Every structure is written in C-alpha cells, then in structure tokens.
Amino acid sequence: xxxxxxxxxxxxxxxxxxxxxxxxxxxxxxxxxxxxxxxxxxxxxxxxxxxxxxxxxxxxxxxxxxxxxxxxxxxxxxxxxxxxxxxxxxxxxxxxxxxxxxxxxxxxxxxxxxxxxxxxxxxxxxxxxxxxxxxxxxxxxxxxxxxxxxxxxxxxxxxxxxxxxxxxxxxxxxxxxxxxxxxxxxxxxxxxxxxxxxxxxxxxxxxxxxxxxxxxxxxxxxxxxxxxxxxxxxxxxxxxxxxxxxxxxxxxxxxxxxxxxxxxxxxxxxxxxxxxxxxxxxxxxxxxxxxxxxxxxxxxxxxxxxxxxxxx
Amino acid sequence: xxxxxxxxxxxxxxxxxxxxxxxxxxxxxxxxxxxxxxxxxxxxxxxxxxxxxxxxxxxxxxxxxxxxxxxxxxxxxxxxxxxxxxxxxxxxxxxxxxxxxxxxxxxxxxxxxxxxxxxxxxxxxxxxxxxxxxxxxxxxxxxxxxxxxxxxxxxxxxxxxxxxxxxxxxxxxxxxxxxxxxxxxxxxxxxxxxxxxxxxxxxxxxxxxxxxxxxxxxxxxxxxxxxxxxxxxxxxxxxxxxxxxxxxxxxxxxxxxxxxxxxxxxxxxxxxxxxxxxxxxxxxxxxxxxxxxxxxxxxxxxxxxxxxxxxxxxxxxxxxxxxxxxxxxxxxxxxxxxxxxxxxxxxxxxxxxxxxxxxxxxxxxxxxxxxxxxxxxxxxxxxxxxxxxxxxxxxxxxxxxxxxxxxxxxxxxxxxxxxxxxxxxxxxxxxxxxxxxxxxxxxxxxxxxxxxxxxxxxxxxxxxxxxxxxxxxxxxxxxxxxxxxxxxxxxxxxxxxxxxxxxxxxxxxxxxxxxxxxxxxxxxxxxxxxxxx
Numbered sequence: 001x002x003x004x005x006x007x008x009x010x011x012x013x014x015x016x017x018x019x020x021x022x023x024x025x026x027x028x029x030x031x032x033x034x035x036x037x038x039x040x041x042x043x044x045x046x047x048x049x050x051x052x053x054x055x056x057x058x059x060x061x062x063x064x065x066x067x068x069x070x071x072x073x074x075x076x077x078x079x080x081x082x083x084x085x086x087x088x089x090x091x092x093x094x095x096x097x098x099x100x101x102x103x104x105x106x107x108x109x110x111x112x113x114x115x116x117x118x119x120x121x122x123x124x125x126x127x128x129x130x131x132x133x134x135x136x137x138x139x140x141x142x143x144x145x146x147x148x149x150x151x152x153x154x155x156x157x158x159x160x161x162x163x164x165x166x167x168x169x170x171x172x173x174x175x176x177x178x179x180x181x182x183x184x185x186x187x188x189x190x191x192x193x194x195x196x197x198x199x200x201x202x203x204x205x206x207x208x209x210x211x212x213x214x215x216x217x218x219x220x221x222x223x224x225x226x227x228x229x230x231x232x233x234x235x236x237x238x239x240x241x242x243x244x245x246x247x248x249x250x251x252x253x254x255x256x257x258x259x260x261x262x263x264x265x266x267x268x269x270x271x272x273x274x275x276x277x278x279x280x281x282x283x284x285x286x287x288x289x290x291x292x293x294x295x296x297x298x299x300x301x302x303x304x305x306x307x308x309x310x311x312x
Numbered sequence: 313x314x315x316x317x318x319x320x321x322x323x324x325x326x327x328x329x330x331x332x333x334x335x336x337x338x339x340x341x342x343x344x345x346x347x348x349x350x351x352x353x354x355x356x357x358x359x360x361x362x363x364x365x366x367x368x369x370x371x372x373x374x375x376x377x378x379x380x381x382x383x384x385x386x387x388x389x390x391x392x393x394x395x396x397x398x399x400x401x402x403x404x405x406x407x408x409x410x411x412x413x414x415x416x417x418x419x420x421x422x423x424x425x426x427x428x429x430x431x432x433x434x435x436x437x438x439x440x441x442x443x444x445x446x447x448x449x450x451x452x453x454x455x456x457x458x459x460x461x462x463x464x465x466x467x468x469x470x471x472x473x474x475x476x477x478x479x480x481x482x483x484x485x486x487x488x489x490x491x492x493x494x495x496x497x498x499x500x501x502x503x504x505x506x507x508x509x510x511x512x513x514x515x516x517x518x519x520x521x522x523x524x525x526x527x528x529x530x531x532x533x534x535x536x537x538x539x540x541x542x543x544x545x546x547x548x549x550x551x552x553x554x555x556x557x558x559x560x561x562x563x564x565x566x567x568x569x570x571x572x573x574x575x576x577x578x579x580x581x582x583x584x585x586x587x588x589x590x591x592x593x594x595x596x597x598x599x600x601x602x603x604x605x606x607x608x609x610x611x612x613x614x615x616x617x618x619x620x621x622x623x624x625x626x627x628x629x630x631x632x633x634x635x636x637x638x639x640x641x642x643x644x645x646x647x648x649x650x651x652x653x654x655x656x657x658x659x660x661x662x663x664x665x666x667x668x669x670x671x672x673x674x675x676x677x678x679x680x681x682x683x684x685x686x687x688x689x690x691x692x693x694x695x696x697x698x699x700x701x702x703x704x705x706x707x708x709x710x711x712x713x714x715x716x717x718x719x720x721x722x723x724x725x726x727x728x729x730x731x732x733x734x735x736x737x738x739x740x741x742x743x744x745x746x747x748x749x750x751x752x753x754x755x756x757x758x759x760x761x762x763x764x765x766x767x768x769x770x771x772x773x774x775x776x777x778x779x780x781x782x783x784x785x786x787x788x789x790x791x792x793x794x795x796x797x798x799x800x801x802x803x804x805x806x807x808x809x810x811x812x813x814x815x816x817x818x819x820x821x822x823x824x825x826x827x828x829x830x831x832x833x834x835x836x837x838x839x840x841x842x843x844x845x
Binding site: 003004005006009010055057102103106109110113121122123124125126127128129131132136139140142143146147150151154155158191192194195198199201202203205206207209210213214217237238240241244245247248249250251252253254255256258259260261263264267268271 | 370378380521522525665666667668669670671672673675676679680682683684686687688690691694695698699701702703704734735737738739741742744745746748749752753756759760763778781782785786787788789790791792793794796797799800801802804805808809812845
C-alpha cells in the first residue's frame, strides 16, 4: 500500500527567510485584534455581562421571531436580543442586566416564562447576577494569566530563558489573535471561550515546545552552524510531525464543528482557529524570535557571527 | 529497549483490560449495574466496577442555583443577641443604666458614668467576650471589648467572630436546604458551600425550577404572636402585611412560640370547609408556652406570622393545651404542601438571594448527548483513517492505542466519579486529535533515525528514547494549562478541564507503553528488514 506523506522526506524549506514578512504580518493582525477588542465591541455572553438568556423551542414547529421580539421588548428594561437558534422553531432571547439587583433578574425571567409558556418549551434558562458575572471575568482572566506565567517558569527551568520568552511571545500572539477572531466574527465570548483560549494556549505551547526541543538538541550537536540555518533545519525535521498532529486535531475539531451541535459551536470554531494559528506561530513566530533573542549567546562564541549571517 | 519482559507485557495488557472493565458500567442500565454489585458483593466495593460516569446538568437536564447568604442580616441578628446578653449581665450585676444600649457597627455600646460600675462591667464583658470556647481552645476571641472616653464601653464582634458566625449560618442553611430539597423527592441533589457566603444547589432532572426556587428563597421563620389590642403601648406593637389579599394589621412584638419548637407539620384538609390546611405539633416547651398563652388570652386573636407576613389571625376559642394545632390561610393544595415542607425543614438563619441560575431542559440535554456522541464517532473515524493512510501497520498500532486511550478516560472518570459535561465531551474529542501526537512524534523520529542510516532495531529504540523527553515537555505545558483551567473554571468548563487532564495522562501512557509493546511484539514475530512506512 502506498502511504501518504504530507511533508516529502528531506524537505529543506527556508522558513527563516519569511520572518521579514511574517513579523509585520502578525504584528498587523495583532494590532487589528487589539483594535477590534476595544472598538468593535466583543459579543460578550451573559457569563461576563450578567443578564438573562432563554432558549426555547416552539411547540408548533415554527417560531415567529418578530412576534417574540415585540413581546419580549415589553418585558424588561434595556436592550433585548432575539434570534433564531439551533434547529427550526428554536429561539434565543437575551436580556441585559436589569437595574435593581439580583431580584430584578429573577423577575424578568418569571415574566418571560409566563408570557411564552403556552407556545414554547424552555430548553435553557440562565440568569447571571451582577456579582457573579464580575467574579467570572476575574477568575477567567486570572486563569489565563497564571497559566502563561506557569508555563514561562516551566520552560525557563527546562530550556534557556530565551526559549521561555519566545514561547510566551508566540503564545501571546495566538491569544491576541484568537480574541481578535472573537471580535471580528462576533461569536459569543463566554466561559467556554475562556476554556477554548486556555486550550489554545496549551496546544500552541505543545507545538512550540516540540520545535524548541529539536532546536536545543541541534544546538548541542552542531556547535558552529549559523542560527538561521540551524532553526530552519530544526523546523524542517519536525515539520512532518507538526503538520500531522495539527491535521489530526483539525479533523477532530471539524467533526465537532459539524456534528457537535449549536451549544458548543462557538467553542469548536475558536479551537479550530486556535489550532491553525498555533501551528503557524510555532513555525513562523516562536523559532524566528529566538534569533533576535540571541539563542547562540548562551555559551557559544560563534553566536555573533551566526546572527550576522542570518540577518544578511 | 525493544525487549519486553513478560511481566511488563502482562502489566500493560492488564491496564488496558481494567480500562475496558471499569468503563463498562457506563454502557449499562442502572439495574444491570445493581446486579453486578449484588452478585459480586463478596468483593470490596471499590474493586467491583459498578460506577457509571455522572452526567453534568447540561447533559441530563436540571437546575443549578447559586445562593448568597445575606451577611448583613446575620450580623444584625447577632448584634441583637449581644444586646440581650449585655442586658442580662447588667441585670445579674444589678447595674443600673441611665442611657440605653446602642447598636453600633458590628456590636453594641453602653455608657456607664460610675467608675466602679464601669470597671465591674468591663471585667464581666471581657469574660463574656472571651467566651468558654475561646478560653478552652485558645483560638482567636470572637468578640472584643473596648473602653472609650466618657465611660463608653463598646462590645464588638471580631473578624474571627464574623467568620465563625457566617460559617455556622452557612452550615445551618445547608442542613435546612438539604431537608427541603430532599422533600421534593428528586434524585441525588447536590448542595455544597461555595466560598465564604454562598451555597450551590444542583438538582438534576427538574423540569420546572420554579418550585425549587420557591422553597430555596423562603426563610420560613414561623412565629405565633397575638394581634395587638387597641390602646397597647406603641413600643410593643409593629405593623405587618397580610400574606394574601393585601392590607396590614398591628401585631404584638412579643413572640409566643417560634417555628423551631415545631416537631411536625403535615398538609391536610379542613374537615368542615374542605380547605387545604397545615396541621402541626409542638415540642414540650412549645406546647407549654402555647397552652399558657391561649389559656390567658381566650377571646383574643392569634397572629400566625411567616417571614414577617401574617398568614392568618384566628380567634382563640378555647385554650389549646394539647400541643397541636392547624394553620389555615386560604392556601392552595400546593401552598399548603410547600408550607409544611418548609416548617418541617426549619427556618433559614438568614435570607438567601439567588445570584446565578442555570437550568437545562431534559430535551436539550438529550440532544447534546446525541450531538456529542456523533462528533466523537466522526472524530475517531477521521483520525483513525488518517493514521492508517499515513503509517499503515504502525498506524493500526497507534489506532489501537487511541481506542484504549478513550476507554481509559472513561474508566478513570467512572472510578473518580467525575462529571461528564458537554465541554467535557468536546475535550475528549479534542484529545482524540492530540492523542496521536505522542505516536506521531515517536514514528517521525524513528523514520528520521532510519533515514540517517541506523539499522531497523536501533532506529526503533532511538525513536522511542529521543521522542520521550519531547513528549514529556510538550504534555507538561499542556497539563499546566488544563490544571489552571480546572482551578479557575466553573461548572461545565471544569468538566472540560477534567477530561483534558485525564486525556493528557492517558495519551502519554498509551503511546509510550502500549504502542511500544505492540511494536516490540511485531518486531519479534515478523523480523522485518526495512521500515514499513
């Protein structure tokens, strides 16, 4: 049987040449993401904004969105979002945080239930009060920040500091771009999105560490090879593995996007995007950054020479 | 390295087998699981595979309600108690007080102008503040006494005191809530403390959480008082609204008997009016007090007060000395039922506020399970196909390891009794993708070593050896992210973290031990001369 090879044997692709294009390209995307985060308001879920979310299914098979919208608008203060959700006849209604504290949130939900009870079956009801939503934002952010810090420390122990810094730069790049992805696509950003981001952090690091591992090995073996050449060699020799795993993971995620259902669709898409970006960053961002951080400096006289050649 | 001792082989096979055995109960019905437990009852229960994976509320449907205890109200109750205690001490010491006892933040203050009295009182208060428990255990005192200018004595609760009261109040509230929720008759409710001032109530399989929230949100402080007579002193009277039908009424401040003296309450029907009522019974103390009060006040109206609202105000026809009585208040059948549940379970130490609620209907949960299963099957099929076309025979080895990996996740989740949520299913699907990571690392390394001119056997050994460090580094970083997600996530997200953590551990185990064993066995049997991929 003829077996599939995604990357031909003995590939010697000059990845380092691309850093002149990749760095500005990624910088641009990052700026757009940050801009998007601040100026296109993210579609924050009620986990973070507080409020009430109701998903209901019409008992008649079809849902009349405009009637629901009109009826819902009278039930609560502030903006009301009504849209079709999931399968035919599915409607989701979202209310913002009501003035008047925790009790007011419950009151809105009760009113909605009594109005729509007759024609709709309630599939999901979520009420998040102002106190809880604030805490969820805090713990979510803390989780992401701490995981990056912890990984920085771990990599510092296992590798040189340059590797730790480069890995964190690449991870932050993925993080910023994923947040930009949420801003641009307007996919809802909620507690599961934090889970997606942390998983992307883990995945991207996993990819980066595999490449770094090889770089470290080759640094020991080829003491005089210029940094740029050495990094290219490292990436090429791990390229097959990097692409194989990314492809396998992407296949699994595609299954999740298509069959996983409406509830975790945003999660699946974010993960898929994260896998693509994470693969890109470990090849085109993490490794080249090492050149600038002077990876050869650590106990090697040839370093200055190597960086010089790489830059030319 | 490619030599595997018989013992190692046996251990690996045993691990895979026990994975299958412990994952099995999740595929069975509860009856079948019970059957297994019974028929193997001679074995210790932890050894017998009878535990199925617990499905999260998002998959089986149910309500998750987070309640917050009103801290201010608990402190207020406590301060009132402190005032009563100070009053008692003054009486015992026969010290006359010119002004009153004032309520201050977290405590009470009183002014004693006579220096002698003040010193005596200060000593008594210090003893009281220290308390018998603090003296015995040497823990931080719960109250502090302070002497200020102008003969002002201030008794306040310390931080330790407030925390202690909160802890006790939450414990008590959890007890009460458990009795109330149990009375709903739902299966396996989960009630637990969250942080300092919160309680999480999770009730699976409840179609309409309204009833649940009704019984969670009621304090259920029942009091029997007397309606005030015209001309009573204004300081002894307070106005309370009626529970039904609007309007309010003047009620005496003095409480005859409280709900804590009830020992039973049952819903029933009035024999004359056919109206739903609640029958109750007092304990000895309650019966005595109630008997005395009704004897002295025949002809006056009683006020039955629930959470500062008057349910009904029946006239006392004859003394009620038997310790039994009934409450009627134009109840519906359900309301009478609820009230008796609440009275039996006792009163909450403070009002609770719902700060978060998440309810998933059983229909949605079922759909999520279906979708999750379908996604998992497709993901497995795609990844298995991919590995097969890329690595051929070695792909089959990796795929067997992949399936054992998934089985092991399920087995470990069953054993640990951890909860499977929808994000958790997504986590499993994701690890199906990443599970091949370790194998791919090893295989690619083997190829490389072979291309560099090593012999077959030496490439295999070098591949496993050199890939191992990389596998550890790559997976530890991922594990760090997953563990932090577990710590900081909540609810379903935590379920995702669990499957990720288990998945990372099992992929390393299956790739490093199982694939290696399969390749070792194959090598011994087939004696290949060149790489099969």
